[in-house]
Amino acid sequence: MDLTMELRHLRYFTAVAEALNFTRAAAQLRVAQPALSRQIQDLEVEIGVDLLRRSPRGVTLTSEGKLFLEETRELLKRADESVAKVRALARGEYGELHVGYAPSPSVEVLPPALAAFQKAAPRVRVVRHDLASDEMIARLLDGTLHLGITVEPSADVSGDILFEELRRYRFCVALAAGHPFARKKSLKLEEIASQPLVGLSRRDYTEYYQLLDRIFAPVKTRPRIAVECDGSTSMLTELEAGNAIGIVSELFRRIAGRRLVYRRVSDSIESHSIGIARTKKRDVTPAGEKFCDILRQVARELRHEKTKPKG
Amino acid sequence: MDLTMELRHLRYFTAVAEALNFTRAAAQLRVAQPALSRQIQDLEVEIGVDLLRRSPRGVTLTSEGKLFLEETRELLKRADESVAKVRALARGEYGELHVGYAPSPSVEVLPPALAAFQKAAPRVRVVRHDLASDEMIARLLDGTLHLGITVEPSADVSGDILFEELRRYRFCVALAAGHPFARKKSLKLEEIASQPLVGLSRRDYTEYYQLLDRIFAPVKTRPRIAVECDGSTSMLTELEAGNAIGIVSELFRRIAGRRLVYRRVSDSIESHSIGIARTKKRDVTPAGEKFCDILRQVARELRHEKTKPKG
DNA sequence: GCGCAGCGATGCCTTTTAGGCATAATGGAC
DNA sequence: GTCCATTATGCCTAAAAGGCATCGCTGCGC
CATH class of the missing domain: 3.40.190.10 (Periplasmic binding protein-like II)
Structure with a gap:
């Protein structure tokens, strides 16, 4: 037997179960009452269990209906959250960001960038990886690292690596x-x-x-x-x-x-430069792009700071 | 904006995400490939995020797609479980059963009945309430108790209470x-x-x-x-x-x-009798009915046991 | 370098199904 | 009994899913 239960059934059921009245629930859902009636019937037939007791004064929930209402609320909430998570991920506001860094070279840009990023995208878990230059490149290539903050890699290892200078010393x-x-x-x-x-x-x-x-x-x-x-x-x-x-x-x-x-x-x-290393092939996640933006902003501010007299 | 995402979209998406191929996924789902293609497009448009990268050799998941696949699997599983729970509840194989009992009178029937019931319906949590006769009746009437095992209540309190004799001593x-x-x-x-x-x-x-x-x-x-x-x-x-x-x-x-x-x-x-007390109005849950069946069976077996020689 | 194979997308039509409207049936309250 | 609010049913319409044929793309093998 094919399950053809859809989220619509669940949305309709919760509406009825909360209003305890088909007519009002239908109005809320902006559908006609008979349409709603039929969808709920379909649902009950499909599950094979009576969820509601109809009466001329409205409806009451059976104990199965009560249980199903709890389940249904939870399911609809989770469905919304799932979509929200995916959208947040696409906006760079959710997920994990693995950043490799060389401690000494990144000392000036990384701490303020991390702070600013966590403020802008608090739901992104930034995982910091303290790595030597060659290992950083290896892990960028194998995908376990999204970005690296490092000195400019020498030409012989940087085939598939893109380097973007942030600071020159x-x-x-x-x-x-x-x-x-x-x-x-x-x-x-x-x-x-x-x-x-x-x-x-x-x-x-x-x-x-x-x-x-x-x-x-x-x-x-x-x-x-x-x-x-x-x-x-x-x-x-x-x-x-x-x-x-x-x-x-x-x-x-x-x-x-x-x-x-x-x-x-x-x-x-x-002079030598430090900057962002990333792969040419693999796309940096939106969170990674966001982090890059912030790194560039931080570098820009550091450059301007230098021209001003020290505070 | 109205969310019109349906479980169908999720079912289709997981099929594609697992097969990494529209054509094969469509065959599995027993729909034509273009229909599947369109449903997935609709889903992506609705979420507003690309979930799949199409290529002439199949599809790959974007990182958003990977996240959504996890979420989707979880959601579909939960939806199935929800229906299963409700069905189990209707069959008396899930939920809670609150049984009041007077320890001494129920000593013969209750222990074997509980054992048999837990074997038949292991997912039902049986809550035992050691209560005096009058409190038992009160709690049957207010609904916090489904069944009571007690001596026959006197006529003056048993207005809305149904008593069914199990054993006579x-x-x-x-x-x-x-x-x-x-x-x-x-x-x-x-x-x-x-x-x-x-x-x-x-x-x-x-x-x-x-x-x-x-x-x-x-x-x-x-x-x-x-x-x-x-x-x-x-x-x-x-x-x-x-x-x-x-x-x-x-x-x-x-x-x-x-x-x-x-x-x-x-x-x-x-002689005096002990038996099952329940309300006339409120319906006993399916688990309660099942428990009653088992109580009757236990009582029947006890009657036959008596006629046989001991040992 | 070209054609072919395999894949997903598109256009168009059919079928299914959700939904709307009018109305019947129901069952408490008086 | 009658009335009223409420849900259910019948019938039709509209929307959406689905099917078929076909296109367009791209990577591979010759």
Whole structure:
């Protein structure tokens, strides 16, 4: 036997069960009373159970009718909610958003973006994934990640990856306040190269050495890395000791703050950018698009902030 | 805007979403492919969200489609369950059944009936209410009780109450095995009346004294209640002591068991019945009817058991 | 590179069914 | 009994689902 029960039957039944009167329920539903009468009859025949007791003064619910009313209300509510959820998902206001991020590079844009996004789309669960650059790309490609906030990936891995720059940071020299160079306003590449440098470990951070090559390309001298650190924290410690200076991103200031001083490199324009990474193929969900919009807005505000005097 | 989404749309959508192919889904649903195509289009237009990505090799679900598929499956399942519940309720296999009972009188019929009923209708929650006779009637009338298992109510309170006898018990004499009367096979009213009797308290059990009046109506002598007890337990203790004998229902044997001996009253045919009490007006639920059937069956079996030899 | 196979969409017509109108049947209240 | 409000029935109309033929698309194999 085919079930042909439709939501219409349920809508009609709840109306009658609530009005306890076919005529009034029909008026409310904007259908004629006989049409309503017949639909309810069809429903009862289909279920095979009397749901209503008719009388010349209206109707009463049988105990089966009472149970069915509860069920029916719940069902109609859930049907509405289902549609609402799907619409919310399409508007980017529902669902999950998996965002990969590199903690240090994203330090400036991510926290305010997350805050703004949660305010704009509170029903979206944002799942943050702290990932290294290569793993982030892998997970963007396999679809477990919607977006990544990262430094610009090198061309050889970014085949199916789209990168959109949000912020560009120059490199500068970080050093302890007591270091002799701290008296200078800016430094030249030759000067820097004459000093022993604090850097990241050659094994784990090959891209750092590629960067140094780029920075020092204009001059003949090559810098000497006297101390190799395994991360920005140990680098900070080493620099604070005051024995050496280091080439770092402007962003370093955001992380390390006022414990060090920073000096421009007068004869270098090298910079790196951080931004949004996503796949070219797979569509970013609406929530992802919304998050991108907010990231762009945050980046725009950060740019304007810089031109204003510090608060 | 009126929602005209129907369960048909959901059924069709799940079919397509599971087959990932309109043609095959249509075949499964036994409708033509264009009809299915159109229904799905209608659904998408109504929700205002694309649920499927069409391609010449079939369809894939959008993320909205995936969410809607989950929701839809759940909804269709719940709709089926709702109908199943209502049908089960109508068959007396679902819902709640509130049964009032007087513990002592119902001791023989109720336990086996409950066991049999729970086996026959495991999804019905039977709520047992241990109630005194007058409260039971009140709660039958106000509808919080479907059935009562009790002694026959007196005519003055049973206006809207229907009583159906299940079992009839004679009265007999209970006494300690060591009592002189224990040697006799049966006792006469005159003999009994000559002895001091153990009885129930005059204050709480007026019907017990009406009963004694009925039993001793055929003879001139009136029995003398030497000890008044506040219930069957204390009566049992008193009788075991062996100082006196008591007039009790045959049922007493079921409660007190072999700790006492029981003797027929040869010249009395007085008896009392226990049975089902229900309202005349309010319909007993199907589960209630089912329970009544089982009670009758249990009573029938008890009657036959008696004719067979014990053991 | 072209045709073919398989798929979904479209146009048009048929069938089914929901719905409307008039009216009958029902059954308490007086 | 009559009246009244209420639900049910009969008949017709309108709307919507469904069926058939066909188109258009696209990816694959030759």
